[in-house]
Amino acid sequence: MRKLSGAPEAGDPIYQVKITLLNIEGLPVWRRVLVPAAIRLDRLHAVVQAAMGWENYHLHYFLDGQTHYGEADPELQYRDERQVRLDELVKPGGRLLYTYDFGDGWDHEILVEEATAATADGHYPRCVAGQAACPPEDVGGTGGYARLIQILGDPRHEEHQDVLHWLGLEDPSRFDPAGFDLDEANQSLTAMA
Structure with a gap:
């Protein structure tokens, strides 16, 4: 049943990612989250929104350095984020840029810090640390x-x-x-x- 819902089973690859809100003066705003390595980018978007505390009011995109990924929209010409998994783009040590709210321009760095394995009693995604509002x-x-x-x-x-x-x-x-x-x-x- 867990496989059908997209939840990882024990032993499946898990990425520890650090999501950092860029260009904030003073106290850095970040979250460290464990996610399935095979998470689709549309689900990763939902994880960033929930872990950071955003309310998902605005458009967003991911950037891997050359390609933009987001909601399928002919005007924006993004690659469909529902068709791409995190582990297809980034390995441990790699980064993605995530931009939320094109007006306010909230840029986030998503750093894949390490790969681990899911545990039988683990819940994913799961925030394990963070700092600032x-x-x-x-x-x-x-x-x-x-x-x-x-x-x-x-x-x-x-x-x-x-x-x-x-x-x-x-x-x-x-x-x-x-x-x-x-x-x-x-x-x-x-x-x-």
């Missing part, structure tokens, strides 16, 4: 995120209340840029699976 959707890219953090940190800033309202918060301490919750990341991964 994902920026809110539609914040305006890396510059907008830096500005948001600055405004939240200064209760006297003229836009402080507007930003709190935009985030749906009453208390600025409810958004911690350094915060990362491993259990929450894994709940999101379980929900997407």
Whole structure:
């Protein structure tokens, strides 16, 4: 039954990938996730969304250095991500670029750190480590995120209340840029699976 659902069986190859949000000032935002080596790129997209904390509102693509992979769309001319597996593109030590939200331009490096084998009691995908909060959707890219953090940190800033309202918060301490919750990341991964 696990094979039919796409879940790896004991002994199947597993990749440990580190997903790093690029060009963030200050505390780096990253997640370390165990995924089946044979995961299709459309499923890897869902893993990145869940592990990082994105809400899948925007377009995305993968880039292996020469070819763009994404949703099949004649205008974008991407290779169909549903037809490509991670282990066909990248081996341990290799990298992919993943870009999410073409307006804000969130670039992520996906580094395949190592290959291991699935265990009989393992759950995949599974986040095993991470650091820092994902920026809110539609914040305006890396510059907008830096500005948001600055405004939240200064209760006297003229836009402080507007930003709190935009985030749906009453208390600025409810958004911690350094915060990362491993259990929450894994709940999101379980929900997407």
